[in-house]
Amino acid sequence: xxxxxxxxxxIRWQDIVDVLINSYILLRVYILFQGTNAFRVLVGITSxxxxxxxxxxxxxxxxxxxxxxxxxxxxxxxxxxxxxxxRSVLQVRNIKAFLWGFPxxxxxxxxxxxxxxxxxMANKRIGALLVFPGNQDLGEVIHGGIPWNxxxxxxxxxxxxxHNGPVHDGAAIVKGEQIVEVGAILPLxxxxxxxxxxxxxxxxxxxxxxxxDALVVVVSEExxxxxxxxxxxxxxxxxxxxxxxxxKKHLKMPEISPASQRKREMLKLVGAGxxxxxxxxGIWLAFTRGQDTIIALNVPIEYVHRPASYDIxxxxxxxxxxxxxxxxxxxxxxxxxxxxxxxxxxxxxxxxNIFAITQDDVILPPGIALNRIKPSTIEVTLDTPTTRKIPVxxxxxxxxxxxxxxxxxxxxxxxxxxxGGSATLAKVETVYTCPVRLDKLPPSGTTSAEIVLSPPxxxxxxxxxxxxxxxxxxxxxxxxxxx
Amino acid sequence: MKLIxxxxxxxxFIICAxxxxxxxxxxxxxxxxxxxxHLHLKQAVMCQHVENLNPVxxxxxxxxxxxxxxxxxxxxxxxxxxxxxxRWYHRDELSTQTRLRLYPKKWSTYSVIQLRETDxxxxxxxxxxxxxxxxxxxxxxxxx
Numbered sequence: 001x002x003x004x005x006x007x008x009x010x011i012r013w014q015d016i017v018d019v020l021i022n023s024y025i026l027l028r029v030y031i032l033f034q035g036t037n038a039f040r041v042l043v044g045i046t047s048x049x050x051x052x053x054x055x056x057x058x059x060x061x062x063x064x065x066x067x068x069x070x071x072x073x074x075x076x077x078x079x080x081x082x083x084x085x086x087r088s089v090l091q092v093r094n095i096k097a098f099l100w101g102f103p104x105x106x107x108x109x110x111x112x113x114x115x116x117x118x119x120x121m122a123n124k125r126i127g128a129l130l131v132f133p134g135n136q137d138l139g140e141v142i143h144g145g146i147p148w149n150x151x152x153x154x155x156x157x158x159x160x161x162x163h164n165g166p167v168h169d170g171a172a173i174v175k176g177e178q179i180v181e182v183g184a185i186l187p188l189x190x191x192x193x194x195x196x197x198x199x200x201x202x203x204x205x206x207x208x209x210x211x212x213d214a215l216v217v218v219v220s221e222e223x224x225x226x227x228x229x230x231x232x233x234x235x236x237x238x239x240x241x242x243x244x245x246x247x248k249k250h251l252k253m254p255e256i257s258p259a260s261q262r263k264r265e266m267l268k269l270v271g272a273g274x275x276x277x278x279x280x281x282g283i284w285l286a287f288t289r290g291q292d293t294i295i296a297l298n299v300p301i302e303y304v305h306r307p308a309s310y311d312i313x314x315x316x317x318x319x320x321x322x323x324x325x326x327x328x329x330x331x332x333x334x335x336x337x338x339x340x341x342x343x344x345x346x347x348x349x350x351x352x353n354i355f356a357i358t359q360d361d362v363i364l365p366p367g368i369a370l371n372r373i374k375p376s377t378i379e380v381t382l383d384t385p386t387t388r389k390i391p392v393x394x395x396x397x398x399x400x401x402x403x404x405x406x407x408x409x410x411x412x413x414x415x416x417x418x419x420g421g422s423a424t425l426a427k428v429e430t431v432y433t434c435p436v437r438l439d440k441l442p443p444s445g446t447t448s449a450e451i452v453l454s455p456p457x458x459x460x461x462x463x464x465x466x467x468x469x470x471x472x473x474x475x476x477x478x479x480x481x482x483x
Numbered sequence: 484m485k486l487i488x489x490x491x492x493x494x495x496f497i498i499c500a501x502x503x504x505x506x507x508x509x510x511x512x513x514x515x516x517x518x519x520x521h522l523h524l525k526q527a528v529m530c531q532h533v534e535n536l537n538p539v540x541x542x543x544x545x546x547x548x549x550x551x552x553x554x555x556x557x558x559x560x561x562x563x564x565x566x567x568x569x570r571w572y573h574r575d576e577l578s579t580q581t582r583l584r585l586y587p588k589k590w591s592t593y594s595v596i597q598l599r600e601t602d603x604x605x606x607x608x609x610x611x612x613x614x615x616x617x618x619x620x621x622x623x624x625x626x627x
Contacts, residue, residue, distance in 0.1 A: 395605045396544050396624035406544045409622075429575050430622075432605055438544060438626060 014366060019277070019284050026276040028099070031269070036135050038082035045074050084137040109176055110152050111247045115240040117157040118217055118226055127221030128161040129171035129201055131184065132250055134213030138173070141211050145173065145181035152177055161219075171204065171216070187211055194234070197223070205229035215250040217243065286329060293328040294371060296321060299339050301357075301378065305346035309384060311457065312345075313421040316379035320357060323372040330367045338365045341373075345380065353380045383421030387461060390431050391415045392451060392468050397435040400474075406438070408473040416451060416468075417461035424457060433468060446471055522565060522585070524618040526557040527610055536591045543623045547598045554608045554621060559589035567618070569594040570609040573602060598625055 033039035052067035079086070114130070121128050131138070146167060150156055152174060160182050161168045170183030186204035194206065205216035209229035216229040217237075226237045228246050237243045300319045303312060320341045324331070340363040343355050356377050362370050392411045400406060411433075418431060433449035441447060447470050451460065460466050530538035530553050531545060538555040545552045554569050569581045571594075581594035596602075602625045610618040 391620075393605050393607065393622045394624070396626055397603075399546065399627040400544060405540070405542045407542055409543045427575070429572070430605070430607060432574075 012366075015284065018366075019280050022284075023273070023277040023280040026280060027269075027273050030272050030276065032098075034272075036082070036085050038078060038085045041074065041078045041082065045071055045078065048074065084139055085135070087137075109174065109247070109251055109253070111244050111251070111253065112240075113154055114152060114157070114174065114217075114247065115244040117154045118219055118243060119240045120154070121158065121161055122219050122224045122226050125221055125224050126158070126161050126163065126219065127168070127201055128157070128217070128219035129186070129205060130157075130217040131171050131173045131186070131208065132215040132217070132247060133173065133175060134215070134250070136213045138208075138212055138214060141187060141208060142171070142173070142181075142184045144170070145184035146170075148172070148179050148182045150179050152179055171208075186216070198234075202227065202229075202234065206232075206234050209233075215247065217247070286327065293331040294323060294325045295331050295334070296323050297334075297336060297339055298322075299336060299341050302340055302342045303345050303380065304342050305344050307345065307348060307382070310348070310350060310382035311385045311421045312380060313383040313424055313457070314379075314381040317375055320378075321374045322362065322370060324364065324368050325371050326368040330365070334365065334368065339363065343378065343380070345382070348380060348382050350382055350384060353382065354378070355380065381423075383423050385419055386422040386425055387417050387419045388425050388428075389415045390418045390425075390428060393430045393432050394449065394470055395432040395435050395452075396438055398438040398440070400438045403476060405475045406441075406472055407475055408471070410471045412469045412471070413464075416464045418453065418458050419461055420458035424455060428458065433470070436470065441472070441474065443474065445473055520560050520562040522558060522561055522612065524556060524610065525559045525589075526555070527619045527621055528555050529553070529608070529621050529623045530555050532595075533593045538593075545598070545623060545625055546627065547600060547603055547625050548627075549598065551595050551597050552623070552625070553593045553595045554610070555591070555593040556583075556610055556618075557589075557591040558585055561585045561587045561590045563587055566613060568611050568613075570611065571596055572607045572609070574604050574606075578606075603627070 029042075030039075033042065048067055048071045052064055052071060055064040055067060109132075118128065118130065131142070148160075156179060157172070159165065160172055160179070167183035171186050172179050173181040173184055187207040188200070188203045189207040189210055191203075191206065191210075194203065199220075199222075201218050201220070205218040205227070206229045208214055208216050210232055213231075218227050218229065218234075219225075220227070226243060227234055228237050228243065230246075230250065237246065298319050298321050301315070301317065303315070306312060322339065322341070324334075324339070326334075341357065342361055342363060343357065344361070345353075348355075354377055357373050357375070359370055362373065364370060392413065392415060394409060394411060396406075416431060418425065418428070420428075431451055431453060434452050436447065436449050448467055449470060451464075451466050451468060453460065528538050528541045529543065529545070531540035531542075531549050532551065533539065533553050533555055538553070541555075554571075556567070556569075558567075564587065565585050567583050567585060569583060571578045571580070579596060583592045583594060584590075585592065594608075605622070605624050607623075608621045610621070612618065
């Protein structure tokens with residue numbers, strides 16, 4: 001009981017928000033993708049991942065590797081194969097529908113009207129082809145459709161498929177209570193086992209049923225018979241009631257009232273939300289609560305809030321060694337950029353300052369805790385910045401040619417203004433140029449070189465370019481320097 | 484007896500008057516003071532070696548293979564016996580200090596260091612007196 005209370009008290013508000021946000025994201029994924037093939041494959045991939053983790057925990061090395069490979073391949077396949085389905089899900093009209101919308105699964109298709117109309121057309125020997133899409137996107141299977149978007153009615157269907165009508169030869173696509181497209185061209189089946197009396201209309205119905213999960217109703221113009229193509233089957237339908245049942249079954253329309261249907265949908269969403277919450281809570285617990293791994297990390301120390309009047313002259317250490325603990329999953333994903341040690345210098349004074357590094361100075365990602373830090377104290381020496389004029393000397397290097405001497409060297413400017421900590425500057429009597437090679441000296445007697453400041457904390461004043469001109473004379477016989 | 488005392492006191496008075504007379508004359512006419520001479524550095528040069536108190540191969544760059552380098556200085560005048568110091572700095576770090584004696588009226592002297600491979604780089608020599616006054620700073624480099 002005590003452990004449970006300790007656990008509850010250790011939960012931060014950020015953890016609750018974290019779990020709720022991710023639960024909602026998972027619920028949205030379910031809402032947007034439910035019923036699609038991509039979702040089923042996604043569930044399959046998740047199962048594969050769980051199987052791989054299980055195999056790895058059991059020490060089944062080969063199985064674990066094989067499942068990992070299959071999972072990776074499946075992730076690519078799901079994107080390639082189901083790209084249209086994913087696109088149709090993600091192509092929502094507005095961001096609100098994407099983030100908040102709960103699409104109603106209740107079908108309002110007037111199935112009985114359609115069934116009656118189909119048999120009326122059959123009696124009048126009017127050929128017809130009606131497509132009821134399933135979950136699969138038909139965009140790449142059906143071509144040449146003319147947008148219609150008309151309310152389904154007996155008269156509408158009759159007029160579309162009336163003899164000599166401009167679109168009567170194509171298929172009409174029914175979604176919900178609307179005929180969304182007419183005159184659509186369906187793919188023809190390549191099967192040779194269909195009865196010879198079936199013409200192009202029947203072959204188109206079977207062709208689409210083979211390539212997609214749609215249900216296709218076909219009315220024979222010559223014989224006045226009604227058939228339904230679904231999957232690889234083409235079945236004759238005797239009456240409108242049987243046709244109505246087939247369409248309802250395809251559209252997953254339950255034999256209950258819309259209110260009950262809506263209630264059921266809501267319960268389903270609540271259940272899905274609860275399952276999402278459980279899954280994310282489980283993942284969160286696995287990620288954050290397991291404290292089975294300890295790692296050591298060297299982290300650079302950042303000195304912040306330095307008083308503006310002081311410069312950092314010296315520090316006893318530049319990085320701290322942190323011993324961290326947390327779950328192995330979090331530790332594996334931990335990168336050094338996520339960890340920082342920040343020492344507050346706002347209360348520092350001129351000269352030596354000793355600071356203890358505490359837990360407050362260490363910034364860690366959530367779920368990771370500090371076990372130990374070395375060193376526990378650091379020494380920071382602050383100094384007042386000052387500027388001093390310091391002579392410049394050429395740092396000659398290399399070797400002069402034989403019997404040649406170098407005399408009358410002068411540097412312009414002879415001295416430069418250098419800014420730095422007063423204690424540092426007090427030790428600097430000369431600034432040097434970068435090495436100037438003697439064997440490459442131009443005979444003109446003038447060259448230039450950059451100033452190199454040491455230690456690097458020193459800086460040249462803004463007026464200095466950092467470049468000096470060196471004048472010299474090369475002589476055969478050295479000339480004495482007299483005063 | 485009184486006469487003897489009178490003669491003795493007269494004699495002592497004459498003796499005292501004779502000895503005090505020049506001092507009083509000096510106070511009336513003081514002697515003219517000689518001009519104060521300061522130690523002056525006439526020449527300072529880095530050279531490879533010194534022969535007969537003259538610098539040989541002066542310059543600002545010396546090869547480490549030459550084995551040594553000298554700091555030659557010549558003072559004129561030297562009012563009185565004194566000492567100066569040659570402070571040798573390698574990259575701003577004091578490497579050595581040499582104490583040199585100077586004798587009136589003029590004096591030339593030098594300090595020398597033996598060169599090693601680790602001595603390569605920029606050097607400077609400060610020539611200073613006992614009070615820390617810097618007469619001159621000579622800059623040179625030891626190279627390959």
